[in-house]
Amino acid sequence: MSLIPPAYAKHLDERRALVGIMVIAALALLIPTAVRLVAFDGMPPGGTSYYSMRMAGHLLTAADPSWDPLSYQGRPYIYNPYHFLLAGIAPVANPGIISLMLPPLLGIVAAFLFLVLLRRLGIELETRFVVSLLLILSPLFISVFTQSTRMPLLVVLMLGAASLYLSERQALRFLGISLFALIPLFGLVHTIAFLLLLIVHHFANRDRLPCFLSALAIVVAGGALYQFSLVSYVGLSGHSPFAGQNLLSSIVSDLGSEAGFGVFNMLLALIGIVIIWRKKRQYRLFYILLLALVAVALLFGREAHLYLAFVFAFLGGVAFVTLAGRNWEAGLIRNLTLGIIVCGVLFSPVSYLNRTSTMPPTPEMADALAWLGRNAEPDSVVLSHYSRGHWVTYFAGLPVVMDSNVAYAPQAAERYADSAGIFSSRSLETTRALLDRWYVDYIFIDPEMKHGLVWRKDDEGLLFLFRNNETFKNVYENHDVQVWQMLRG
């Protein structure tokens, strides 16, 4: 696929491109890791990392691994290949260090595989290099490969399997198809997204029909089997209680999204769309794919954004190479424009790196929860903001009312509504009734909750009711991290 005549980058060759991409990926991913090691006692950022660590331990030690006794006060465990990987490595190394180091390492591998995949797709070296750069410098890529979740493993699996599938050697192709069978284990959204990619690729190239049909059959069969098993095991997943959040803020990294796109990346992608529009007949399948992935992202939320990141990186790369290779009338404007684009593209990841390096949990929060775990009764239930749920279960080892893992969670919508009611109500009677409904024994509060996440003022809602020392007792306080005990007389 050659869209643009090569115009520059005489010094770029395959080896330099590969080394450059991997070095830049390493820098982008290991800088926040280094900051976490030094300033946060090596604690990984985000909530899901702790869920992964806990479940890896759970798989190794629990008598009944199919039941998670802590999340949502007890629920069936949905098996996750990544947890098995962590559990496998756990006997060899510290789980915290693995959770911190493994995602960036997988990110470097993913960067390598992506470059290889683009070569297999016939994309020119210059475009490949720029596309890969845009991908690894996107906030979404950094977000995925700095948190210990299943996503890094999934991306490496997909890229590796796709690279093998596109190989000229039949044995490698069949190995790739075999690996496709693992994709349904990561969830419905990824199965659907992968099928879209597979189908569009086949219709764009129309070769190797048996391979395509085999791959299709494996993924569809695997996906159907997995989903059927899941529904039999845990039932249908309820509606997410987090729907309706501001769309722009949830997709644009510069507007606060934790896993979003940079503004300049999106702008370049838009220019890329305009550029390849000239050959719209030839690329109509690509446009269909783009629209389909946007629809998937709108339906399934954050997890599907990842696929758009690859597409945006490709489009952005096309745009940048076209702009750079163009015959500019004014050299000064050319240099300024390209410089600004580079600065703009770098702005988002730098800004994001700064945020992700200092993301909670903090050592103070970990200490508070560890204290709670040592001093509370084993089955005590803890209430906090749902985004804190995984930290509570990991550090304190106690059941929580709610965490951020809402898929197939029991009564997720009710728990969310009741939590919001507890936090906002100034009526002791109402709050007590809601707390009793979920058997809450402790309430965990951190500074972020007090300064915007839940409350804005010191006497808002539950914070006001804490003055009642017949119902609530402050059992722990450290740097604005508090643990309150619910007194039942």
Place this chain on the structure above:
Amino acid sequence: MAKSPQARIRKEHLLLALIFLLTLAIRLSFAFQTPYLSTDESYLVLRQADGVRESLVPSFQDPFSYGGRSLVYKPLFSYLLGLLGLISDSVLLQKAFVNVLASLLVFPVYLIARELTKSENAALFAGFIGSFIPLYVARTTNALSVYALLAPVLLTLLYLYLLIMKDEKASTWPVTWFLLLFLVAVLSHSSAVILVLGLLFYMVLVRTERLTLKGSEVELIIFSAFFFLWIEFLIFKKAFLFHGPLVIWQNLPPALLSGFFAQVDVLGAVLAIGAIPFVAGIYIIYKYVFRQRRKEFHLMIGVVLAIAFLLWLRLIELDVGLLFLGCMLAVLFAEAYRLVFAYLAKTKISRYRPLIITLVLLIFVLNSVFPSISFAAQELAHVPADEDIAAFAWLRENTPENAIVLVPYTQGHALTYFARRKSVADGNFLLVEDPGAILHDIDLLYTTTLVTKAVEVADMRGIDYVLLSQEAIRTYNTTALPAADPACFVPVYEHEDIVYEARCSLEER
């Protein structure tokens, strides 16, 4: 005997200079009537300029606003005023400087009009009209308004773009000056988006009409768009993270949104811009959108469309949109003038040309100059009352330095400037959490009769003093604080304004 080209040129230049001086003279005659400023925001600019004067760099920490907080703003304008303050810190000097800047608008309007029409008379008329856009005069005469800088700069940028568009020799000086002035515009205020969006609309119009766009034009437009976006995200990064897309509406509380980003009222627009430029400009837009194709006019129309688009989506304040719309219609008026007089020249009444010109001038004076003067006079009524100034001075002399004083938010900046005390709220809502709740509490404290409620609010906001200013008396229609209490809200300054000291706080249970 025909006049020499040099003599003709001098006459136009003289007339232009005369318009500039006349405009300046009228402006200064109003501005110097009072030592105070008409808008509260001007006092924020003044404080920022004072900060530059003291430390030679703009400060992004404000110890007074909302009790102390971070600021996010574009510093160029206050930086210029601060540098001026090195010569003298007189407010009158700064007013004079701002009025000089505002009066400079006549030059780019004249140059653009001359470029479009090739008619000196039409260009002079356009320059004259551009100097007396009522809303522009009102907003920039007795206020330290950034639009006094931005309007002339944006119009000059349009002129430079016209030169680049027509330049066959590809000279570098228009491009260089365009880049420099664009930097000035982007670092002055986010309203520079009008130019960026205008250029994009122009590009679409040109493509639609199948006209040719030069390579240098496309490059400039791409550069402008990227540069503007980059600067916006660089400067407002913190605000974007804090507020998300609400930054565009400056985090205004919902109660104030509809006032600032109001729907366009046609009659109000005509009054604000002036009847003649409004009608003439609309006609020219119609002519060059539907009947004729000329790239230069597509550029002007592109900018007008951009303003209309931003107003329609309520992405810019109504006043700001109308101000720039007025400037653009003043430019387009030149073409209407040329067309009308070209037509008249073919008729029998062409011999009455001087009379007709005088008549048009008279109509213009009645429709634009007099309203401009009237608007400017009305603005003078918005300066802080002498009684309020006296109260501020008392606060400065008689209260602790870290005291927090409650005034209506519309006087927040004046309080911090004159009294050098912390305010509860002012009109700058960026990086402020829940400004709606703060404004609600201010209203509550000025209106509630329940002492406990008033004490609760004062306690929560850390208020030490409450100033019942002339502004508060008018706004809340009261002559005393309703919750005034001998123990809790004690009058410590009693003249036309009253200052109450908050002496109570809620006990802990």
